Amino acid sequence: MTELLFHQHSYLQEFDATVTGLADAGVALDRTAFYIGGGGQPSDIGVLSVGGREYAVTGVKRDGGLLVHLIDGDRPETGSRVSGRIDWERRYQLMRTHTALHILCGVVWRDYGALVTGGNMQPGEARMDFELERMSADFAEEVEAKINEEVAAARSVLAANLPREEAEQIPDLIRTKINLLPSNIREVRTIDIQGLDVQADGGTHVNNTTEVGRIRVVGHESKGRINKRLRIALED
Known part of the structure; x- marks a missing residue:
């Protein structure tokens, strides 16, 4: 279960999390400030950073029991500590x-x-x-x-x-x-x-x-x- 930080802190722009699972299209985290989309509001986009490398997050979606942060190409490994940053202006x-x-x-x-x-x-x-x-x-x-x-x-x-x-x-x-x-x-x-x-x-x-x-x-x-x-x- 992913903790939805945006419900308590809608102005939160950056956060730390752990990768808890992998999907074909991206990664699941234990906590996130990325809005998942719904009610007519699109999901957030932004960046996940780990070990000096940045991964562009192009959206968020539910995939079975996972809340997947969509990433093109390589993904951080399960257990990795990541820093997330949403596109705040958007x-x-x-x-x-x-x-x-x-x-x-x-x-x-x-x-x-x-x-x-x-x-x-x-x-x-x-x-x-x-x-x-x-x-x-x-x-x-x-x-x-x-x-x-x-x-x-x-x-x-x-x-x-x-x-x-x-x-x-x-x-x-x-x-x-x-x-x-x-x-x-x-x-x-x-x-x-x-x-x-x-x-x-x-x-x-x-x-x-x-x-x-x-x-x-x-x-x-x-x-x-x-x-x-x-x-x-x-x-x-």
Whole structure:
């Protein structure tokens, strides 16, 4: 089992670990700060160093029971002590982007009662789909103004691990369908943008909405009769 350091320390950029297993595509570690990907957020990339040699990590994926750090070519041996370093500029962009999506989700739910039907992100840009019948340029402009008000409100962003029974009593978490999680999952990680939005989420986020910076709504489109998409981008 790999200890997921990014759940406790999303700002951790470097770490030490031990190689615990090998796979065709890379290595498993006893602990990692590399985000594994999920919830629309891509996995991290970066470098593992051992004995003065650097191995480029091109991603992370689950392979059976292993959490594999993908490496092209030669790999460190099992038992090797390694130092890991994530691509921080890319990760921080993804943290800002992920929090921006939660702000967007919170505003659209609070003010328009629309549920999320899907989403995806890359560093600095993202899309989110909602259960909406109508979408217009005026609506997109209105949403942009509201989400930037929430950025400026300097809301704290808190991560917590809750017992499943407790999480299932929180209405905002019920709407994100935590009741559909496999029955063996007894603890739910939540991201709480205080006063705006609470969601079950395993990704990495900034500590305060002001870190997101200005969000632009750069596009809107219909993906079906009751499925509308908003595209956002962050200003540097």
